[in-house]
Amino acid sequence: MNKWEEKILRLKQEHEQPFCAYIYDLDHLNDHVSQIVSQLPERSEMYYAMKANSERPILEEIAPLVHGFEVASIGEVRKAREVDPQIPVIFGGPGKTDEEILEAIRSRVSLIHVESIHELRRIEYLAGQLRVTVPILLRINLSGPFPDAATLHMAGRPTQFGIDEKEIPMVMEQLGKCEHVNLEGFHFHSISNHLNEFNHIRLLNTYIEKAKQWANQYGLTISRINAGGGIGVNYQDLSRQFHWPTFVSELRELLRKELPETWTLMFECGRYLTASCGYYVCEVLDLKENHGEKYAIVRGGTHHFRLPVSWNHSHPFRILPVDEWKYPFQRKKWEDCEITVVGQLCTPKDVMARQVPVEELRIGDLIVFQYTGAYSWSISHHDFLSHPHPAHFYLREIDHQWRAERKVES
The missing domain is CATH 2.40.37.10 (Lyase, Ornithine Decarboxylase; Chain A, domain 1)
Structure with a gap:
C-alpha cells in the first residue's frame, strides 16, 4: 500500500x-505545474483555463506558477480577482453579455477574445462609453483540416466558436472603423484533448503561418497568438500521457524558426494542468x-x-x-x-x-x-x-x- x-x-x-x-494532492499539483511552466521556451506563456477546476484552493496553488488565468464567464473573472487582484486575466466565450463585457473592462482584464463581428462592434461601443481602449484578440474558426486524434473539435467544422475564417476581410474592414479596441493578435483553439506532441506542433505552425499571413496582408502590428489549450489526458492508458519534454523541445525549434521576434505564443491549458x-x-x-x-x-x-x-x-x-x-x-x-x-x-x-x-x-x-x-x-x-x-x-x-x-x- x-x-x-x-x-x-x-x-x-x-x-x-x-x-x-x-x-x-496540492504537492503534486504544484510540482506538475511548476515543471510545465519552467520548461516553456522564451516568448511563450501558460495561462490556466479556470473552467477545468475553479475551486479556490486549486486557484491559490496555481496562481503564483502561471502567467495568468483564462476565464469564460464574469463569475470566473470574479473568482480570479478574489484570488489575486493583479493576476493577468484573459476573457473568452461565445456569448458575452453587455454587463459581462463592462464588468470585465472595469476589472482590468488583460485581453478579451472576440468571437464575432457583432461582438466586436459591441465591445467598441461599450469601450467608447467608458472612454477606454480595450486590448483584444480575434478568435478565428479556421477551416482545417485538423488531426482526427483529438476528442473535441471547436473549429474546422460547424461550431459556435470564433469567427469563420472566410469573414476575415469583413472583420478587418470593421476594425478599421474602431477607435476603442486595440488588436493584439489572434486566438486559435481548434481542438481539445490532443495527445500527439508532433501533431500538436504542426497545428501550432499552422496558427503562426495564418497569423503572419494576415499581419502581412492587412498591415497589422500584432504581438500575440493564443494557441488555446487542447493538450490532453489519456484516460485509457494513464501510463502513456502527452510527453511534455518532447513537445517543448520541438516547440523551442518552432518558435526559433517561425515566430516573429516581437510575438508571444500563449497557451491556456486546463485539463493538462490539474487532472492528475x-x-x-x-x-x-x-x-x-x-x-x-x-x-x-x-x-x-x-x-x-x-x-x-x-x-x-x-x-x-x-x-x-x-x-x-x-x-x-x-x-x-x-x-x-x-x-x-x-x-x-x-x-x-x-x-x-x-x-x-x-x-x-x-x-x-x-x-x-x-x-x-x-x-x-x-x-x-x-x-x-x-x-x-x-x-x-x-x-x-x-x-x-x-x-x-x-x-x-x-
Whole structure:
C-alpha cells in the first residue's frame, strides 16, 4: 500500500460513513505545474483555463506558477480577482453579455477574445462609453483540416466558436472603423484533448503561418497568438500521457524558426494542468447482478462526477480494500470478474465505468477514480435527486506530516 492509499484510508476512518470525497494532492499539483511552466521556451506563456477546476484552493496553488488565468464567464473573472487582484486575466466565450463585457473592462482584464463581428462592434461601443481602449484578440474558426486524434473539435467544422475564417476581410474592414479596441493578435483553439506532441506542433505552425499571413496582408502590428489549450489526458492508458519534454523541445525549434521576434505564443491549458492531482473516492454500497452483468453500486455517482458520461468512457480506477465490516452477516465479494461501476441515481445512465476486469471487490471497499482534478466536480449536476455533496479534501505535506484542508459541500 502506497502513502496515498494510506491517506485515503485514514480520511475514511476519521469521517462519516459511507465515504465519498474528492481528494486533491496540492504537492503534486504544484510540482506538475511548476515543471510545465519552467520548461516553456522564451516568448511563450501558460495561462490556466479556470473552467477545468475553479475551486479556490486549486486557484491559490496555481496562481503564483502561471502567467495568468483564462476565464469564460464574469463569475470566473470574479473568482480570479478574489484570488489575486493583479493576476493577468484573459476573457473568452461565445456569448458575452453587455454587463459581462463592462464588468470585465472595469476589472482590468488583460485581453478579451472576440468571437464575432457583432461582438466586436459591441465591445467598441461599450469601450467608447467608458472612454477606454480595450486590448483584444480575434478568435478565428479556421477551416482545417485538423488531426482526427483529438476528442473535441471547436473549429474546422460547424461550431459556435470564433469567427469563420472566410469573414476575415469583413472583420478587418470593421476594425478599421474602431477607435476603442486595440488588436493584439489572434486566438486559435481548434481542438481539445490532443495527445500527439508532433501533431500538436504542426497545428501550432499552422496558427503562426495564418497569423503572419494576415499581419502581412492587412498591415497589422500584432504581438500575440493564443494557441488555446487542447493538450490532453489519456484516460485509457494513464501510463502513456502527452510527453511534455518532447513537445517543448520541438516547440523551442518552432518558435526559433517561425515566430516573429516581437510575438508571444500563449497557451491556456486546463485539463493538462490539474487532472492528475485529483481523486474521486467512493465506497461500495452493494454488489448485484442483473441479466448477466455485475454492478458495483457506490456512494455518489455521475451527479458528482459527470466526466465519464460526458465523454462516454470507462474512467480509470483502482480498488482500495477496506478490512472493517460492521454487519453480523457475511460480506459479499466478487473475484476475477468484470464489473460496471454505477452510482445512486435513478437513471441507467449513471455509469462511471463499464465491464472492467477486477481481481477482487467487496461491499465496503473503496473505488478510487484517478485523474479527476479537471472537468469532474466542476461540470456535474450536483443537486440532481438532492443527494449529499461529497467532501473535498486538499492535501499537502508540511514538515513531513500531511495535512488535509476540508471543505464540506452543503
